[in-house]
Amino acid sequence: MTAAVARPTRFGRLRGGFSTLGSGIGAVVAKELRGRMRGRRAFAIVTVYLVLLSVFTWGIYEFQRQINAWRFAPGAFDPSFGGSLVPLSATVGQAIFSGLLVLETLLILVLAPALTSGAISLEREKQTLDLLVTTPLSRLALVVGKLVSALTYVVLLILASIPLSAIVFTFGGVGPEDIARAYLFLFAVAFGTGSIALFWSALLKRTQAATVITYLTVLGLTLGATVVYVFWFAMAQQASPGLFDDRTLTTRRPPEAVMWFNPFIGDLDLICGTSIAGIDPTCEMVNVVTGRSSPFATEPVPVGIEAAGDCPPNARCLPADGGAIGAPVKPGVDPFELLRDTFWPRSAIAFTSLGLILTLLSSRLVTPAVRRYRRFRR
């Protein structure tokens, strides 16, 4: 009896390829996590991290309480804070949310490179890469497995902070959707930052060099980009016919993309999203970057607002669709709606895209030590 040999279809081959990739990633993740989560170290770090985070949260709570006590003390009421519009306890919730968000962003920027920058270079240094490369394990599976296992630990730390973040619900001012947005953004930042470290680790021979260059890259993307932005912005102002002429600024201003890899701007946007009617200094900063409005705007208050007093100076009194400055607000647009998602989604997409590109590039760079070394010597 002859059995017909069934040739695998294109779909079958694709499925087989994905299954091989999946099992390869699983192998690397299992190996990495076994090493990383072994013993007391990993859990000690989580504990210390949560204790520090709790102390920090309590600090914010006390700080905000003091401010509120001072702000709402008899005779010290200052309506310019916008405090009258916001329930008192909500300010505490928002402050805790803001503090935790910024702290966790900082944590990711520090921790993700530290966990990933040795991913490939350590394999070279320990002379284990040759053993791996001669197995059918694909190079993509190796780098993705390394990245996933490093990020799993970062994600574990982020997820461990959820109960702390949930404290904000007892104060109000921040909705579950704000928390969800924040975590989504943090995951994207972790992926992007981790892949930067992975890339340098695959390219360079030494882990030390990879770590230093990764931190320099992260510093460049955050602080460096901000310096470039501020400089560019100042140049645009210089070039404008009137010092604060917004029309020139809208055409010559630095592109928002310069700040996409500065996760703190995304944080500001997320914090701004919790404020009512965008009356918050964070919204101002985000607006400067996105060009929705300038803090130096001297344009007349858009048509549609009854009285100038209704729209505080520098607040967003523009159409929600981001129309031209000074354009009349369309009838029916609520000027007090929440100002949300004006910047961070693009930043998150940028981080994710960077992560995907660098991960693919890294998989191309995984070569045995000898070959890389010689190529570098050339």
Next chain:
Amino acid sequence: MSTVIRADGLTKRYNGTLAVAGVDLLVDEGEIHGLVGPNGAGKTTLLKMLATLLPPTAGDAEVAGASVRREPDSVRHVIGYMPDSFGVYDDMKVWEYLDFFGRCYGLPAARRRRMIGDLLELVDLADKREAYVQSLSRGMQQRLCLAHTLVHDPSVLLLDEPASGLDPRARVELRELLRELRTLGKTILISSHILPELEELCTSVAIIDRGQLLASGRMDEIEARLRAGAVLRARIVGQEPERAAASAFFIAQPDVASVDTLPDGTLELAFTGDEAAGAGLLARAIRAGHRIATFSRAASDLEELFLQVTAVEPAPVPSPRPERPGPPAGWGAGVR
């Protein structure tokens, strides 16, 4: 017997330096094939090309019918490769190490469990199953690394200096292990610059120097080929006058190029004839009245083979970059 490894003009050039210069190599199924050569001869580069770690600059090689150039993935499924220097992962237990490589080959969990038990028995590490890899002795780590090459039951093993850095006892154990693997049907290509190590183990050898293959084949074939240029030793009964007479007799014979007297009085003849000519020479010497206590061919071991083969200066090729920093080639350096 089918050919399992076939290299065809395999060449590797680094920055204009030839590390491996057009090597043609045939290794039959079930052989333990020794790759002999001094440090920097190109052994490691050759093995790395066969293991798909380095792409050849020219030429090609087939391992179990799959081309290292065109089908590296197929090659990886049939080979087990052990590099000359390798590291171990920290924070990893012995069984986890093998389990990890089993996963890399996509073995299902049940097969991995069985394989780990079998392999640890084979390399005599069963009692170290739960030990951390970094806590093992060098010899144990070598054996574990050898076990890792076997997780997917490959038909070909490429072992680069597997016994380097081992104490004599561990070497003997490793040798026994490799013999056992041969009985299991594995074809083994093993490199070393320590000749006695290979001599007791290999069924065939390839001598490589400066990236070129100088001789290759079964041990006995190579010996036969070299027999035409052997060294004969004759011990003469008697004192100095008898020895001088015998020496004068031998130097006058055809096929004897030169005669030296060793410190212990033994005569050493550089003989160019074959075995039959050697027997004729002995008969004539006895007929001439020389009293000969022993008359033998100097033991043609691998070391001598190597010295003879490498004594012929190969075609000039640029000196390859040393494979790794190390002491100058000990026994190889004396030849040139």
